[in-house]
Amino acid sequence: MNEWERQLLEDKTPVDSLTVGGVELRAGDRVRLRPRKFGDVIDLALQGKTATIECIEQDYDGRFHFAVVLDEDPGRDMGLLRQPGHRFFFNPEEVENVK
DSSP states (O other): OOHHHHHHHHTSOOOOEEEETTEEEETTOEEEEOOOTTOOHHHHHHTTOEEEEEEEEEOTTSOEEEEEEETTOTTHHHHHTTOTTSOEEEOGGGEEEOO
């Protein structure tokens, strides 16, 4: 990572919550995954699954994404440790609150 990339990451203001469908969502909340149509095979496999928001991240373009860990993942603890393969990223429009 070069200095310019590092600066882009450091200049982002951390976000604690996002409002989706009139409901404020934050890390620790449970959501149902509703990936966009015409996604990839992973999106198809995760459609309708429940997950827990691990954190909210912002990309270089300023868009927000929920990093989630599947509730039924046997390696769930790995996702909470931010290990690859156990966290998935979804746009706010792709999740709904689980009551």
